[in-house]
Each structure stands twice: as C-alpha cells, then as structure tokens.
Amino acid sequence: DQQVKQNSPSLSVQEGRISILNCDYTNSMFDYFLWYKKYPAEGPTFLISISSIKDKNEDGRFTVFLNKSAKHLSLHIVPSQPGDSAVYFCAASGISNFGNEKLTFGTGTRLTIIP
Amino acid sequence: GAVVSQHPSWVICKSGTSVKIECRSLDFQATTMFWYRQFPKQSLMLMATSNEGSKATYEQGVEKDKFLINHASLTLSTLTVTSAHPEDSSFYICSVSLGGSGRFLTDTQYFGPGTRLTVL
Numbered sequence: 001d002q003q004v005k006q007n008s009p010s011l012s013v014q015e016g017r018i019s020i021l022n023c024d025y026t027n028s029m030f031d032y033f034l035w036y037k038k039y040p041a042e043g044p045t046f047l048i049s050i051s052s053i054k055d056k057n058e059d060g061r062f063t064v065f066l067n068k069s070a071k072h073l074s075l076h077i078v079p080s081q082p083g084d085s086a087v088y089f090c091a092a093s094g095i096s097n098f099g100n101e102k103l104t105f106g107t108g109t110r111l112t113i114i115p
Numbered sequence: 116g117a118v119v120s121q122h123p124s125w126v127i128c129k130s131g132t133s134v135k136i137e138c139r140s141l142d143f144q145a146t147t148m149f150w151y152r153q154f155p156k157q158s159l160m161l162m163a164t165s166n167e168g169s170k171a172t173y174e175q176g177v178e179k180d181k182f183l184i185n186h187a188s189l190t191l192s193t194l195t196v197t198s199a200h201p202e203d204s205s206f207y208i209c210s211v212s213l214g215g216s217g218r219f220l221t222d223t224q225y226f227g228p229g230t231r232l233t234v235l
Binding site for chain 1: 119124149151156157158159160161174208210223224225226227228229
C-alpha cells in the first residue's frame with residue numbers, strides 16, 4: 001500500500017523555467033511533509049518541509065504547496081538550474097505504531113534540467 | 116549538519132552467507148539512527164529505528180532475526196543481513212537523527228550514501 005505517491009517518474013524542464021514536482025498521499029494522519037533531493041551515489045539531502053497547518057512554504061527558489069483537502073503537495077523550483085538535476089523524493093511524517101516519528105517516502109521523480 | 120558514511124558502498128555475496136553493513140556518524144554523536152531499504156523503482160522503506168544502547172525497533176514485516184541491528188556506540192550502527200537470499204538484494208541506506216525523540220525530528224535526518232547489496 002503506497003501511502004505516498006509520485007506518479008511522474010521523470011520530468012525534463014528547460015533551464016530558467018519552472019519545475020513542478022507533484023506528490024499525493026492517502027493517509028490523513030500525516031501532518032508534516034518534506035522534500036528530499038538525491039544525487040547519484042549520495043544519500044538524500046533535506047530540501048524543504050511544510051507543516052499541515054500551512055499551505056505554502058518558501059525558501060529561495062524552492063516553494064512547497066500543500067492542499068490538504070486534495071491530499072496533494074507540490075514542489076516548485078524557479079528558475080530551474082542545471083544543478084537541480086537530481087531525483088526528488090516526497091516524504092510524509094507521521095507516528096508509527098511504536099509511537100516514534102516515521103518517514104514514509106514516495107518513489108521519487110527524476111528531474112532533468114536541459115541547458 | 117551531520118556527515119554520515121556507509122561501508123561498504125556495494126557488496127556481492129553468495130546466497131546463505133551473512134553480510135554486515137556499517138553506518139557511521141562522522142561528526143555527530145547520534146542516539147538514533149534509521150535503516151531504510153529501497154527496491155528498484157520503489158520508495159525508501161523504513162526497516163528499523165536503531166537506538167544506542169538498546170534494542171532496535173523494527174517496522175511491521177521486517178524480520179528482526181534476519182536483519183540484526185547493533186547500535187553499540189554513538190557513532191556506529193551496523194546492519195547484518197543473515198543468511199542472505201536473492202530477494203534481499205536491495206539498496207540499504209541509513210540516516211542519523213539530530214533531533215532526539217521529539218516531533219519533527221525528520222527534517223534533521225542526514226542520510227548516508229547507501230549500500231547496494233546483490234545476493235547471487
């Protein structure tokens with residue numbers, strides 16, 4: 001049961017344009033959402049997050065939007081740069097059966113920025 | 116942040132053998148480390164939470180007798196895949212938590228580069 005879904009396995013965007021990565025979730029108990037970026041042969045690195053009490057969080061070129069009613073979030077990167085080419089993972093945070101915090105990841109979207 | 120290393124970066128072993136993967140926090144004393152597994156075209160799945168000095172907490176469906184986790188020091192956690200089989204072939208990745216046991220520690224997780232295990 002995939003509780004966090006990234007339906008686009010890949011995305012190509014022209015340099016300077018806006019990149020929009022989408023993520024859907026099914027578990028209404030998730031209350032904190034994160035985006036991670038992963039380069040080849042490296043571990044994921046934290047990019048930006050948003051609490052469920054907000055609908056937008058911005059950090060420089062990166063903005064995350066949350067639509068709780070639709071259980072949908074998106075990451076906007078503008079303007080896109082070649083260094084943004086990576087795999088982006090959406091993750092949702094909730095409490096596990098053991099009472100500790102747990103991350104549930106999506107399958108990732110490979111973003112390629114075309115120079 | 117925290118720098119996390121894993122060793123080895125890749126390993127090939129025969130079916131039935133055991134493989135140990137190390138996760139080291141190089142510049143931070145981590146009381147909590149996480150072990151994830153990622154199969155091809157699938158998401159990272161949390162296997163277990165490793166707590167220094169105590170037993171690991173395993174997620175549902177993860178066999179604790181097969182995936183032995185030892186977190187004997189604040190800088191080292193090991194995952195041993197015992198009696199490995201081809202279906203255990205996967206990408207194993209650890210992370211270090213800086214946030215202790217409170218909520219929203221997840222944005223302070225720092226990941227290692229991962230270990231690719233191939234069981235023949």
